[in-house]
Amino acid sequence: MDTLKNYIDQNRDQFNDLTPPEGHEMRFAYKLGHTQKKRRSITTTTFLKIAAISVLTLLSSLYIFENMTNNKPEPILTLSEINQDYADVEFYFTSTTNNQLELIEKTLNGEPSMEKDLLMNELSSLDTLQLQLQKELNANPNDERVINAMLQYYQFKMKVLTQIIDRLKEMKTPKNHEYETTTI
Numbered sequence: 001m002d003t004l005k006n007y008i009d010q011n012r013d014q015f016n017d018l019t020p021p022e023g024h025e026m027r028f029a030y031k032l033g034h035t036q037k038k039r040r041s042i043t044t045t046t047f048l049k050i051a052a053i054s055v056l057t058l059l060s061s062l063y064i065f066e067n068m069t070n071n072k073p074e075p076i077l078t079l080s081e082i083n084q085d086y087a088d089v090e091f092y093f094t095s096t097t098n099n100q101l102e103l104i105e106k107t108l109n110g111e112p113s114m115e116k117d118l119l120m121n122e123l124s125s126l127d128t129l130q131l132q133l134q135k136e137l138n139a140n141p142n143d144e145r146v147i148n149a150m151l152q153y154y155q156f157k158m159k160v161l162t163q164i165i166d167r168l169k170e171m172k173t174p175k176n177h178e179y180e181t182t183t184i
Contacts, residue, residue, distance in 0.1 A: 076134045079150055082141055099109035100161035107168045119164070127156055 008015065042050075080087030101123070108116045133153055136146045 075138075076131075077137045077141055078134065078146065079137075081149065082137075086147065089151065090154070093158060097154070097157055097161055100158070100165060103165055104161065105169065107165070107172065126160070129153060130157075 079090040104119070108119065130153060133146065133150050136143075137150060140146050
């Protein structure tokens with residue numbers, strides 16, 4: 001190693017003086033380019049393959065999403081679907097309450113909308129109770145407790161509507177106070 005170092009030190013001027021021959025830099029760049037990896041370019045067929053996979057993935061995910069979120073509501077059972085005897089009772093209660101609701105609507109037709117809206121909101125809360133009972137009936141169709149609760153609900157609703165109608169009639173009729181007068 002010492003001999004090489006000595007030789008370089010003695011001939012330093014010759015090493016720094018020489019320039020590479022013409023075309024050396026181009027040959028060097030050409031060789032350097034071949035040793036590096038080729039840059040991949042997307043061809044038309046590759047692009048079409050990627051697009052087809054993307055479309056299939058999108059369509060399959062939409063199909064799965066639609067089937068998962070499209071929960072069809074369960075058919076709601078009524079008392080009439082359980083037993084024919086209950087069908088007659090249910091028909092009586094529903095027709096009576098529907099008639100009472102129509103009478104209330106007619107009576108409240110000229111009333112301020114705030115009072116009417118308040119009353120209708122209260123009645124709609126009764127309807128949510130009916131929906132809950134019907135869901136229970138779906139879950140337990142042969143449970144006598146649920147059937148009795150449905151019957152009690154119909155009776156209660158009819159009783160409440162009757163009281164509302166009576167109060168509305170009292171409000172509509174003019175009060176005529178005739179007190180008994182006695183002369184002595």
